[in-house]
Amino acid sequence: MPGIMSGVRGGLKGRSTDPQLVEFTMGVLSGAISSSDIEEFVRQHAFDRTLTFVLNNSCNLSCRHCYLQVESLTGNALRADEWDRIFESALDQNPDLLCLSGKEIFLGNSGADALAALTAKKHSLGSRTRIGAITNGTLMHRYRAAVEQADLDYLDISFDGGIKAHDALRGSGSFAAAAQNATWAAQTFGGRLFAGLTVQRANFKAMSEAITEITALGIQTIGCGFYQRVPYSDESLALTDAELDQFFESLADLDNAELSQPVTLLFDLHTATLDASLAFMRSRWFAPDQFLTDDRGEVFNEYQLSNGLRLQFSFAPYPMAVFKSARITPEGNYLAAEDTLDTRFYRVRTLGNVRDFDYDLGRLHEHASHQPRVKRIFSDYSEYVLPQFQEAFAIHTMLSSVPTPRALTFAPVLA
Ligand code: SF4
Secondary structure (H helix, E strand, O other), X not given: OOOOOOOOOOOOOOOEOOHHHHHHHHHHHXXXXXXXXXXXXXXXXXXXXEEEEEOOOOOOOOOOOOOOOOOOOOOOOOOHHHHHXXXXXXXXXXXXXXXXXXXXXXXXXXXXHHHXXXXXXXXXXXXXXXXXXXXXXXXXXXXXXXXXXXXXXXXXXXOOOOHHHHHHHHOOOHHHHHHHHHHHHHHHHHHHEEEEEEEOOOOOOXXXXXXXXXXXXXXXXXXXXXXXXXXXXXXXXXXXXXXXXXXXXXXXXXXXXXXOOOOEEEEEEEHHHHHHHHHHHHOOOOOHHHOEEOOOOOEEEEEEEOOOOEEEEEEEOOOOOOOOEEXXXXXXXXXXHHXXXXXXXXXXXXXXXXXXXXXXXXXXXXXXXXXXXXXXXXXXXXXXXXXXXXXXXXHHHHHHOOOOOOOOOEEEOOO
C-alpha cells in the first residue's frame, strides 16, 4: 500500500536550516502568516515535487488497516502505452521524485514492466528525477532481476511491526514472505531500502520488537505513518489521543533496544495525520527552536538516543494540495495529496483525467491547480486544521517557559 502521501520517499537527505522554510513553518504555527499567505506560499514555493502513480487496483493481501480499497474504478484502467506517455510527460515536468505503487505492483507483470519502461525513459532523457517504488514485498522474488535492473533510488517494503503484529494485521506468514525479499533487497539496495510502517493499536506498544525484527533483515530506516480512520477499514485500529501521547512518550524507552547497526525511525507528520501531528506537538520531541531542514525542503526535529537510535520527526503543518505531492490513479485521475486517503471520494474529488489532457501532466497540473476542490482544501485547512495547530503551538510555547524537572535522556542533533 502506498503511504498516505507517498511512502518514505528515500528518507531525509542532508541537514541544514533553510531560513525561508523554518520561518514559514514558524509563521504558520504562531499565526504570524495569514491563511491567504500560507496558500500563496504553498502555490508559489519551488517544492521538490513527488508524483505517485498507482498502477493497479489489486493486492494479494487483505490488511485490516488498508485504506486503498476501491470497489470499482471510474473508468478503464490505463494501458501500458498510456502509462508510457504519462511517464514521458512526468519526466518533462522535472519533479524530484516519481513513485510507482499499486495496491501491489508485483501482482502480475505490469509493475515490473512499468519500472523498466520508466527507467529506460529516464535514461534516454538524461533526467535526474528520482524513481522509487512501494511494495508489500511478498511477491517480489518473481521480479528480482527487473527490480535490480531498474536501479531504483529507493524501495519501500511495508512492514507493520515485528512478526506477531505484522501477521496479525496482514495475515499469517506474510512477515516471512516479505522478509525473504527484504533480505535480498537489503543486500542489493543497501541504504536505499526502507520499511514503511503504519502505527496503529495492534503495534504501537511493540516498537522495540518491530525495530529488532525489521532491522535484522538488513533494513536501516523505518518510515512511520499513522493509521487514519476510514469506515471501510478496521476503525478499531485508530489510536486515541491518550494512546498517541503514550506512544510518543514511549519512544524514549527505545534507548534500551539492542541495535546491530545504525537505525533511524522517521515519522511523517502532516495535516492528513492531524491527531498524530498534534500529539507530536504535545510531546518532548517537538522543538521548534531546533527545526532542521533537509535538501528537499522537509522541516524536521532529530534526536539520537543513547544506543545510537536516531529519531526523526518530519513535520509539515500546511496543505500540500497538488503543489508538493499528487497522485495518478489506475484509471488516470489526478488527485491532490490530501484527497488520497478516502477512496470513497475519488470520483468526486478528481481534478481531471490524463486522457482528457492528451497525457500532458503539465497542462493537467495547471488545470488542477485552479479547480474549486484545491481552493476548498485550503479553506477547510484554514477553518478546521490551522486553528488546532496554532492552539497546540500556543500551549507548547506557554509550557516551555515553565522549567521542567524531567531529565532528558536524548540529545537533539543540531545542524
Ligand atoms: S498490502 Fe495491505 S495495505 Fe497494502 S494495498 Fe495490499 S491490502 Fe492494502
